[in-house]
Amino acid sequence: MGMADIAEVLWNDFLVHNPADPKWFNRDRFVVSNGHGSMLLYSLLHLAGYPLSIDDLKNFRQLKSKTPGHPEQFVTAGVETTTGPLGQGLANAVGMAIAESVLAWQFNRDGFPVVDHHTYVFVGDGCLMEGISHEACSLAGTLGLGKLVVLYDDNNISIDGEVHDWFADDTPGRFEAYGWQVVRNVDGHNPHEIKLALETARASKDKPTLICCKTIIGWGSPNKAGKESSHGAPLGADEITKTREQLAWPHAPFEIPQDIRDGWNALDKGAAAQRGWQALFDRYAADYPKEAAELARRIDGKLPENWNDIVAKLHTSFAAVDKPVATRKASQNALNLLAPELPEFLGGSADLTESNLTKWEGALTSKPDRVHGNYLSYGVREFGMAAAMNGIALHGGLIPFGGTFLVFSDYSRNAVRMAALMKIGVIHVFTHDSIGLGEDGPTHQPVEHVSSLRLIPHLETWRPADAFETAIAWQAAIERRDGPTALALSRQNLPIQPHPAGQAAQILRGGYVVHEAAGEASAIIIATGSEVGISVDAAKKLADQGVAVRVVSMPCAERFLKQDAAYRASVLPKSKKRLAVEAGVTHYWRAFVGDDGDVLGVDTFGESAPAAALFEHFGLTPDNIVKRVLALVG
Numbered sequence: 236m237g238m239a240d241i242a243e244v245l246w247n248d249f250l251v252h253n254p255a256d257p258k259w260f261n262r263d264r265f266v267v268s269n270g271h272g273s274m275l276l277y278s279l280l281h282l283a284g285y286p287l288s289i290d291d292l293k294n295f296r297q298l299k300s301k302t303p304g305h306p307e308q309f310v311t312a313g314v315e316t317t318t319g320p321l322g323q324g325l326a327n328a329v330g331m332a333i334a335e336s337v338l339a340w341q342f343n344r345d346g347f348p349v350v351d352h353h354t355y356v357f358v359g360d361g362c363l364m365e366g367i368s369h370e371a372c373s374l375a376g377t378l379g380l381g382k383l384v385v386l387y388d389d390n391n392i393s394i395d396g397e398v399h400d401w402f403a404d405d406t407p408g409r410f411e412a413y414g415w416q417v418v419r420n421v422d423g424h425n426p427h428e429i430k431l432a433l434e435t436a437r438a439s440k441d442k443p444t445l446i447c448c449k450t451i452i453g454w455g456s457p458n459k460a461g462k463e464s465s466h467g468a469p470l471g472a473d474e475i476t477k478t479r480e481q482l483a484w485p486h487a488p489f490e491i492p493q494d495i496r497d498g499w500n501a502l503d504k505g506a507a508a509q510r511g512w513q514a515l516f517d518r519y520a521a522d523y524p525k526e527a528a529e530l531a532r533r534i535d536g537k538l539p540e541n542w543n544d545i546v547a548k549l550h551t552s553f554a555a556v557d558k559p560v561a562t563r564k565a566s567q568n569a570l571n572l573l574a575p576e577l578p579e580f581l582g583g584s585a586d587l588t589e590s591n592l593t594k595w596e597g598a599l600t601s602k603p604d605r606v607h608g609n610y611l612s613y614g615v616r617e618f619g620m621a622a623a624m625n626g627i628a629l630h631g632g633l634i635p636f637g638g639t640f641l642v643f644s645d646y647s648r649n650a651v652r653m654a655a656l657m658k659i660g661v662i663h664v665f666t667h668d669s670i671g672l673g674e675d676g677p678t679h680q681p682v683e684h685v686s687s688l689r690l691i692p693h694l695e696t697w698r699p700a701d702a703f704e705t706a707i708a709w710q711a712a713i714e715r716r717d718g719p720t721a722l723a724l725s726r727q728n729l730p731i732q733p734h735p736a737g738q739a740a741q742i743l744r745g746g747y748v749v750h751e752a753a754g755e756a757s758a759i760i761i762a763t764g765s766e767v768g769i770s771v772d773a774a775k776k777l778a779d780q781g782v783a784v785r786v787v788s789m790p791c792a793e794r795f796l797k798q799d800a801a802y803r804a805s806v807l808p809k810s811k812k813r814l815a816v817e818a819g820v821t822h823y824w825r826a827f828v829g830d831d832g833d834v835l836g837v838d839t840f841g842e843s844a845p846a847a848a849l850f851e852h853f854g855l856t857p858d859n860i861v862k863r864v865l866a867l868v869g
Contacts, residue, residue, distance in 0.1 A: 268324030330626020340607030370619025745794030
């Protein structure tokens with residue numbers, strides 16, 4: 236109710252969109268970051284002509300409805316991103332604005348602005364209290380994202396009451412310090428002031444804009460307007476009656492007069508806007524056929540036609556690697572091969588480029604006067620980076636990936652979770668994946684993180700054992716457009732395992748036999764990452780003692796568990812005793828080894844020491860694996 240007047244001006248006078256084609260590429264993006272205001276968004280979609288009926292509105296917050304409690308992009312047509320965790324929608328919008336800027340530079344030509352749209356965001360006090368808003372908005376100001384417009388619902392109310400006791404920031408000053416254009420003290424219930432502010436915002440070319448709209452929560456309610464009680468609780472029957480009287484609204488609930496329907500309906504205007512753009516694109520295609528075809532491919536989310544050839548080259552190149560290499564370095568080598576073939580790549584790192592090795596040869600870093608590179612320095616902003624990448628993926632036309640240390644996935648975790656919830660193809664490059672990073676000690680040594688990431692539904696977490704597995708992990712991540720992928724990569728060099736021709740297909744299934752026993756195996760060792768090489772060495776020692784052991788590499792357990800039962804049984808026969816080995820917490824692997832199996836891992840925090848000393852200290856050695864296997868087989 237407090238933002239309804241702002242929404243009316245934006246949607247009827249400025250927003251470019253087509254309800255008949257919610258995914259039209261050159262539409263303006265509209266994000267409700269304060270997602271608890273979902274009914275406002277649903278009302279706008281219904282009135283504008285999106286496929287959201289009155290019955291859908293009546294079914295608000297009910298099971299399997301199109302109107303869930305917070306907007307869900309995969310449920311409701313016209314919802315650009317799933318919001319609810321405050322501040323993330325704002326960061327998603329920053330990513331959308333980055334994507335628009337990058338694609339405009341890549342494809343626009345004189346007289347042909349085929350990528351040309353704005354991103355509008357509604358935010359509340361809660362969004363701006365969240366730390367992610369600082370990360371994302373500081374970056375947006377530095378990059379000068381002029382087509383990003385944020386409308387701040389400055390009502391001074393949150394769930395606990397009036398916010399001045401805990402949120403006394405000079406918000407306009409803060410955004411000016413970020414490098415934003417700020418329009419102060421706009422009456423959020425005065426259409427003329429709102430319109431002038433939006434015109435000012437749209438005139439900005441090199442600065443994002445914050446419009447500070449002074450509003451009253453529960454506007455129109457005679458007794459609850461301006462009070463925290465109207466934040467989430469229903470007004471109640473009596474107060475609704477009084478509100479209708481105060482607003483002079485005589486119509487029955489859910490009854491919308493025809494003249495109001497006609498005034499709001501955006502189908503004709505949206506169709507005309509899309510036709511105009513399509514005519515522009517057709518002329519563009521005539522003059523720039525190569526660029527038009529490339530943009531169309533990107534809009535459709537398709538990989539290049541020669542993708543199979545690119546993959547074959549990748550396999551051949553990495554099958555030839557014969558020296559130990561850190562998987563973070565193998566990842567960079569894969570990028571050097573893949574990135575020139577995938578112009579839709581938009582990489583980056585949270586101030587760890589030289590450690591994550593996420594920048595490839597020839598990558599161009601975006602800067603304030605050049606937001607058109609294919610690489611972003613996100614700064615020390617892990618959460619902001621992850622949420623912005625979600626926005627980039629949602630925008631379309633680009634495949635985003637970003638790097639940080641695995642231990643800092645804790646900072647970005649909720650954005651990783653949101654990517655999984657939305658099933659969008661974001662790639663997270665998490666390096667320094669275990670105690671193997673060494674001297675930085677327990678603050679930087681992840682022990683629970685890989686297992687924790689595996690618990691997120693729809694996220695695939697890859698922990699490759701060598702260069703070839705790393706290349707396959709990148710292939711899997713790029714091909715997977717219906718969910719996010721996390722790559723957990725080593726700092727230290729890892730030995731190369733033999734990979735016969737055709738084994739790539741097995742690796743893509745998430746788990747496979749990397750070392751077969753000579754004869755009938757009496758036990759199976761399941762390992763990932765740096766522990767695969769150690770396990771293979773242990774299996775060879777056991778063979779010398781007459782104990783035949785199979786070693787299974789499990790680079791992606793989630794993918795392995797999706798395979799058919801016959802394949803899983805061929806890799807992990809139920810009759811065999813099992814030992815799982817991973818330099819992390821052991822709990823996750825208990826389901827793989829069963830009650831009569833064993834897990835070797837690290838159930839404490841790490842220590843500060845060289846990697847070799849730590850592996851010895853924690854018993855992650857061939858000799859200790861031999862000892863554990865012998866104890867299993869009796």
